[in-house]
Amino acid sequence: MDKFSTWFPPVFYLFLAAIFLYRTTFVGDVFLPAGLLGYIAPYQTAIHTKLLPPWNPLRWDGIAQFYPWRLFAARTVRSGFLPLWNPYQFCGAPFVANSQSAVFYPPNLLFDLFPTTIAFNLNALLHLTLCGWFTYLFLKQLRCFPLASLLGGCIYAYSAWQVQWLQLPTFLATSCWFPLLLRQLYRLLRTPGSSGTSLTSAGASLGLMLLAGHLQIAFYGLLAAFLWVLALLIRTLQEQKPIGKLLALSAGVFLLGGLLCSIQLLPTLELSRLSHRATQATPAGYQEYIAYALQPYELSTLFLPNLTGNDYDPQNHYWGFYLQSAGNSLVAVRHNAAETALYVGILPLLLAAVAVYRALHRRAPNYRALFFAILAVFALLMALGTPLNALFYFGIPGFGASGSPARILVLWAFATACLAAFGLDYLLESPLEKRAFLALFAALLAGFGLCLFLVSQALTVPLPGFDLLDVPSFARALSRIPYDWVRLGAGLTLSAVLFWRTHRHPVSGSFRFALGCLAITITDLFWTGMPVNPVARSTWVYPLTPGIRYLQTHLGHERIFPINRFWSLNTPPPAVLPPNGAMVYALRDVQGYDSLFPGQLKAYADRFARPNRFGVSDASPPEVGNMVFFQNPNAPLVPTTGARYAVALPTDNPAFADVTLPPQTPPLPLSSDDLTLYPLSSALPRARFVSDNPKLPNPPVTYLQDLPTRVSLQVTAPTGGLLILADENYPGWEATVDKYRVPILVPPPSQGSLFRAVRLSSGEHIVAFRFRPSSFNVGLYLSLIGLLFFCWQSSKNLFRSRTNMLGGIECRNQ
Incomplete structure (x- = not known):
């Protein structure tokens, strides 16, 4: 039975991941949003299909950032070098210092061993499995029943937050380590005799979380770990036990984790100091930061995940918005479903409510459930842009340069998954009283009614921007989601039936009840999540067009100068060979797209900028501050860039007249119509x-x-x-x-x-x-010190466990 309980959970979660990703597991598609390339030149001539996914500027990052980065890193490593520098974007830029490159994250060896498209499939499969399995291990450590622990892992791995961010691999690769880190911290602080093993494993979990690539999500993991340690230490003090040693062990975990990730972290800190994001926290910046937070009406997606639309149903396009100040008025601006992903399933919400109810109504409050209830509420308050955000925005250097405050919903998903497991665990011990069940059910329905009221209020008065986003009326929004109503009704009905039958048959029905909860939750989350991420044919991934082939043949050591000006959050933008695309073809480019790049490059690119719609000359479009265009091929400094060809949209389309400012030289007479090439006759050699x-x-x-x-x-x-x-x-x-x-x-x-x-x-x-770079060299030495300590401590623990095993065998023989 012990062996079964050891290997069954990872196999179970691997099976679930394979089914969830069935199109990449069994059909042969690639887990990349490569269809979005079909909207952009020069790929429009190579991707002929009417089945392109709707434009999604955030999911675009999966194919426009992560695919070129992973491909470049793999090529460089295979050639025998470390990819410390990227010569193909931004006129050259540091690469390892971009934390999302995640070069030293061990699971990213998949990209070195397999073709990049296949590695993306395997990466998603691996991390979905780890996410569920690590949550299971954490809940088992907290003495939950196995089926309750399995349920918690399913909820966290397939919550709307994880699924919406799945095609941006650093998000799941970072967040999947949260439960393992908390598990090892619990073992360290609450399990006598396991300090050596738990310290090294907790430090390794922390180091891997930081190496995985997304520092904002890693910060939330660190925050959860700090609060968890604080709660465990308080619990130890209440038991009147000394905590001096525990404090030292906790500090050791964070020190070891920091040492292990130094090889990545120190170059990133150096770049952040010199980057375009290196700004001071200001009240105006804070207001702009919290404007992008979760809007109160979006709480309705707790019950109806598609109420604000989605990117896969043409009958229910995404219309979610947030409010942005424009003079003395407010303008509705397109939000993104990934930034507001709340849904964890209907039954898990009810089970989480059971956990909080039981924790508060016991003679001795259950501190596990209370901790995660507080964490869930805290995450919701932060996501809603409440004043809690000011503590972090003004108190932590660089925090204001992070993404949306709603990304802390990762902690909401994790905390709710744990609460749902606790709730099922309570019900397996003893059924819920009828009165309590009816009260919780009524509270759930009341919360649903309140959320619908908030939606109706948000849609009552049309705002500027509603027409552009095609924001529906309240009645129309409700009528466009028939499947959500079916899902909600089925979830509530089945939940009521399960609770009722368990109350009538508390002993014989407990196992069936747990299986029913697991089946309902998996069906609910898979039904909601499986259509979210578009897949693609492998031939759609950066096809080689005639114009690109010409550049590869004639460019040599020089650069290209793509002429781009606009980007869009709502519709496919008029753009050619977008930033980072040239990396795939080993073409050097002046432009680039990254969340962290040197500020001096931005200042240089601004000298090529043309006025945007606000009359400001800025190399970055207003919609995406991380994207840098070189917009004017006739600027005085163009010869200095080392660019030999300007690349523009096809000239036969008058709609592109305002986008492309052509150079003063005639275009090359190419037979292809995928793009237009202009030789820059005044260009100086690189x-x-x-x-x-x-x-x-x-x-x-x-x-x-x-x-x-x-x-x-x-x-x-x-x-x-x-x-x-x-x-x-x-x-x-x-x-x-x-x-x-x-x-x-x-x-x-x-x-x-x-x-x-x-x-x-x-x-x-x-x-x-x-x-x-000295930052990399120092980080390398520190990481080696951490790795040596980890190996030494692990070998010592292994030797000790073998000695104990041999001693036990000898005693039994005697």
Whole structure:
């Protein structure tokens, strides 16, 4: 039986994940929103289908950020180098320092071992399995019944929050470690004799959570862990036990976790200090931050998950909105279903209410249930943009630069999953009184009625922006979700039947009751979640078009200059070869898209900007501050970028006239119509020598090596001058001339002061640039120290357990 209980849960969750992802597991599709590429040039000519998923600017990140990043990292590692620097976006940018690159997260070895499209499938399958299994282990550690623990794992893994973010892999890869971290902390602080094993495993869980890539979600995990440790220490004090050793052990966990992730964390902290997000917290910024919070009317999705629409049903498009100030009025702006994902199932809500009721009505309150009830309420209050957010926004440096405050709903999903497991656990011990059951059921219905009232109030008075979003009337919104009404009615009815039968047959019906709860919850969550994430054919993933093939053949070591200007949250934007797309084809690009990049690049790109709809010249579109366009190919600094071709939308479409400002050179006469290429005749080479004597011609520069972290050049200088490499300068780049270390200089503004330069005397020289950031080196040493401690402590624990086992065998033989 012990062996069965050991291997059954992971196999069970793996089976569920395979069914949930059946199109990628059994049909052969890829778990990427690659169909969204079909809206963007040049892929429109290669993806011929009327079945493209609706435009979703947040899900776009799955194919526009994570796929190029994972592909680039895998290619670089396979070539024998660490991907510390990315030469293909932003005129060069640090790569490991982008925490979402997650280069050192061990499960991302899947991307090194398998083709990238297949690795995305395996990654989702793995982390859905881990999410459920780790939650099961945590609940079992808290002495829940096995079926109750299985239920909690299903709720957390397939809650709306996890499913909505599933195609952005760092979210689930980070949040799946929450329950294991809390489990090991509980073992450390509440289980005598397991301190050594629990300390190393808790530290490893914390390190993996931080290495997984999403620091905002990891912060919420750290917050939950800190509050959990605080609750356990308070409980220990109430038992009149000393806590000095426990405090030291807790500090050891956080220290070990920090050491293990230093190789990733220190470069990220360095970049964040120099990034475009490095701003001061201000009252105005705080108001802008909380404006994107969960709106009160969106609480209705606790019961009707599609009430505000979705991105897969053409009869019920997504219309959720938040309010943004525009002068003296409010404007409705498109929200995103992933930022407001509340749904955890109907039955789990009722079970969670049972857990809170029973915890409060026992002679001795159940502190486990109370802790998670408080955590759930806290997460909801934070998600709603209440003043609690100010404590973090103004009190924690950099917190204001994180994403939506509603992303803390990950803690809501986790806490509710645990409460639902506790509720089932209570009911398996003894049935709920009829009066209590009717009261909880009535409270659930009252909450549902209140949520509908909030929706009706939000839709009563049309606001500016309603027409653009096609916000429906209250009656129309309710009529567009027949399946939600069926799901709600079925969930409430089956829940009532199960509770009633259990009350009549408390002993014989308990096992059937638990199985029924598990079946109802899985059916509910799968019915809600399976249509959410669009899959694609593998041929849709960055197809090779004639125009791209031409660039690969003729570009050499130079860059491209895509001419983009607009982006959109509501409709597919008019764009060509969007940021990061060039990485897939190993083409160097001036533009880029990342949540963290050097602020000096943004300042440089702003010098190419054209006025946006607000009359502001900004390289980033108003909708996405993390995206950088180079909008004007006729700007004075264009020759300095190292770009050889401007890439524009096809010229035969008059709708693109306001998007594309063409260069002053005629386009190339290509036979394809996927994009338009303009040679930039005034472009300077990416690597160039500028003589001190302007009357002398500048000699050509020869590339000896052009790798992501190493560039070697050869030049014969007729006189003294500057050798300029039009790649972004950043701390950690070193230069040698004929193997002698020299300082990297800033080129004059006319040559692009963003880039690197070294001074040369006359004669033949070999100049080498190499990226060796001290932040990475220090982080590497710290991580090695943490890894050595982990291995030493683990081997010691293993030796001790084997010794105890042999001792037990010897005693039995005697």
